[in-house]
Amino acid sequence: MDAQRVDMFLMTKAKYFEGHQIPVIRERLLALDDSRFLQVQAMNLKDPTTILIVSLLAGGFAVDRFMVGDTGLGIAKLLTCGGLGIWAIVDWFIIMGRAREVNAETFFNNVV
Amino acid sequence: MKTRKNLYWLLAILSLAGYAWVGFHLAFPDSTNGFTVCLFKNVTGVPCPSCGITRSLLLLMTGDLRNAMLLNPLGGLAAFALIATPLWIIFDLATRKNTLPLLFLWTERKIKTKKSIYIPLVALVLLNWGWNILKNL
Numbered sequence: 001m002d003a004q005r006v007d008m009f010l011m012t013k014a015k016y017f018e019g020h021q022i023p024v025i026r027e028r029l030l031a032l033d034d035s036r037f038l039q040v041q042a043m044n045l046k047d048p049t050t051i052l053i054v055s056l057l058a059g060g061f062a063v064d065r066f067m068v069g070d071t072g073l074g075i076a077k078l079l080t081c082g083g084l085g086i087w088a089i090v091d092w093f094i095i096m097g098r099a100r101e102v103n104a105e106t107f108f109n110n111v112v
Numbered sequence: 113m114k115t116r117k118n119l120y121w122l123l124a125i126l127s128l129a130g131y132a133w134v135g136f137h138l139a140f141p142d143s144t145n146g147f148t149v150c151l152f153k154n155v156t157g158v159p160c161p162s163c164g165i166t167r168s169l170l171l172l173m174t175g176d177l178r179n180a181m182l183l184n185p186l187g188g189l190a191a192f193a194l195i196a197t198p199l200w201i202i203f204d205l206a207t208r209k210n211t212l213p214l215l216f217l218w219t220e221r222k223i224k225t226k227k228s229i230y231i232p233l234v235a236l237v238l239l240n241w242g243w244n245i246l247k248n249l
Contacts (some may be wrong), residue, residue, distance in 0.1 A: 072220035073122075078160050078236070079186060079244030085149040086129045090122075 001032045001040075009040065011081070016045045025104075026110050043110050045103045048096040055095045064095050066074040070090045086091050116213050120201050123212075127197045130190070134169050161241040165190050184249070185240060226242040 006029040017025060029040065046068060055064035059080035065074035074077065082088035125134025137144065171180035180187050189233040200212050223230050 071224050072216060075223075076126075080126075080130075080165075080190070081148075081150040081152075081160065081162050083126055084129050084133050086127060088151075090125070 001029050001034050001037060003030060005034075011031055013045060013074055014023060015048065016100065017107070018097070018100045018104065021100075023106050025107060028108070032111055039110065044108055045106060046099045048099040048103075051099045053093070054098050055088075055091050059091055059095075060085070060097050067093065070098070119213050119216065121207070123182075123197050125249050127194055128193050133166065134173070134194075137166060137170055137174070143247060153205060159241075159244045159249040161244060163244050164247075169194075184244065185237055 009029060010026060025097070032040070037104050051064050054067060056103060058064070060076035062074040062082070065071075065077055077083055077087050077091075080087070084099060148154060148163070150163055152158065153163060158195045162184070164184035166190050168180045168184040169191055171183060172191050204210065204212050225234065231244060
């Protein structure tokens with residue numbers, strides 16, 4: 001893909017990914033066909049900040065876990081009242097990293 | 113997907129928290145009378161489907177299976193999970209296998225996709241919730 005488009009994508013979506021993944025993502029995008037641009041832009045990426053806010057407000061109801069796609073863990077968290085509150089607190093710290101992890105998975109699944 | 117090590121750590125911490133919670137209740141009975149970690153109950157005053165699990169587990173520890181299940185059947189599920197999870201983690205680490213994450217992912221996929229599984233499960237949880245409300249847990 002055209003370097004300018006790749007950089008534009010990265011500028012807008014850098015926070016959706018872990019820092020150390022950005023170079024790899026950039027490389028994959030550069031190697032990608034231009035016609036895939038729309039598909040790349042349309043990828044359903046989850047905003048880590050939004051999910052953090054959701055986690056702070058409704059983490060007890062596992063909404064944050066369901067939003068990142070961890071259905072199994074979400075159900076477990078829900079049925080244990082936020083893991084006795086402890087899991088809810090733990091997730092405040094790890095849910096952003098998890099969201100970025102899921103975004104990376106989505107990205108690499110989409111660019112093969 | 114979540115790495116193997118992350119899943120083990122999370123499950124280990126959760127199991128530990130579960131044991132600590134039950135242990136705390138055994139050591140200091142009645143010290144948490146009326147108090148609950150349930151966000152839903154604290155906000156609305158209405159019990160959630162999981163209310164009563166701690167009490168159910170405490171009853172199970174005294175051997176009173178019948179009343180434990182009558183109080184909240186999910187207590188049985190919690191008991192099973194609290195016993196099986198640490199053992200399973202140790203088994204996986206000892207035999208260097210991957211069975212627990214695989215089982216977890218398999219169940220997750222099955223529940224997510226098969227209507228014949230998730231609809232009855234959701235119905236059961238909702239029924240349990242209604243029952244909890246009737247029991248005024």
